[in-house]
Amino acid sequence: MEDDDVRERLAAVRDRVRRACEAAGRAPDAVTLLLASKAQPLAAVRAALEADADLRAAGLRAAGLRAAGPVPAPVLLGENRVQELVAKAPLLADLDPAWHFIGPLQSNKVNAVLRFARCVQTVAAPELADRLAARAAGLPAPLDVMVQVNVSGEPTKSGVAPSAARALALHVAALPGLRLTGFMTVGANSPDERVVAAGYDALRALRDEVVTGGAPGTAAADGLSMGMSRDLELAIAHGATVVRVGTAVFGSR
Structure with missing residues (x-):
């Protein structure tokens, strides 16, 4: 994919997010865009980061002229595979992207991930949380983590069961x-938006229970x-603060 294609696709996704926030009555900067770079060539990922910097700079200039609303935060980068994170991150260090790890993580790969990732979104067991905490002890700042929940109960998906998610979250929260x-x-994985939305609502309810507890x-x-990519509008309508987009920006793998 050419750099111009990446830029146009990214601008279109940014506009989708903005319009979805407006439709949901949320601020335009309420949702952060994460670019899922799994199996994408380094050149395409670099082009997306550079395009995002340009788009945000243009937005900031326009906001200054029009006293418009806040400009969204820079994109995050998300990687599913440890080997790809380790290969790409050093070659993009000059752009200083914020990497999130969004795939299954084995305990023996924790050290490699912590060299580059600022957040691990896929903590689904106390043993992994304990391992991360032990290795993060020497970092200059705490490691951001999310608890991954399998809201649909589908056996093909990773994540802790909703019934055990609150206990895991409290375990994570207590770890230094x-x-x-x-x-x-x-x-x-359903064509019925009501089924998908019910899962998103369940995750939001779990979040609210933990935060207000x-x-x-x-x-x-x-x-x-x-x-x-396929359902970011639905997710934003039901409270998403981060949407993970790959093909809508990079095209098919």
Whole structure:
């Protein structure tokens, strides 16, 4: 894909997010865009980061002239595979992207991920949380983590069961070296929007229960990473604060 194609696709996704926020009565900067770079060539990822910087700069200039609303935050980068994160991150370090790890993580790969990722969105077991906490102890700042919840119950999806998610969240929140920032899910694989939306509502209700419960370490756990290229509008309508987009920006893998 040419750089201009990436820029046009990114601008179109930014506009989708903006319009979805408006339709939901939310501020235009209420949702952060995460670019899922799995299996994407380095050149395309670099082009997306550079295009985002240009688009945001243009937005800031326009906002200054029009006294418009806030400009959205820079895109995040999300990687599903440890080997791709380790390969890409050093070559994009000059752009200083914020990497989130969004795939299954084995305990023996924690050290490699912590070299680059600012957030791990896929904590689905206390053992992984404990491992991350032990390794994050030497970091200059706490590691941001999200609890991944399988809201649909589909066996093909990763994540803790909703019935066990609150206990896991409180376990994570109590660990030194970690900062619980919210919850992540992959929506149900269903053509029925009501089914998908019900899962998103369940995740939002879980988030609200944890944040309002007042347990130590839960005050910052208001994030909801949910929604992808096909359904970001639905996810935003149901409270997403991060949407994970890949093909809508990069095209098919």
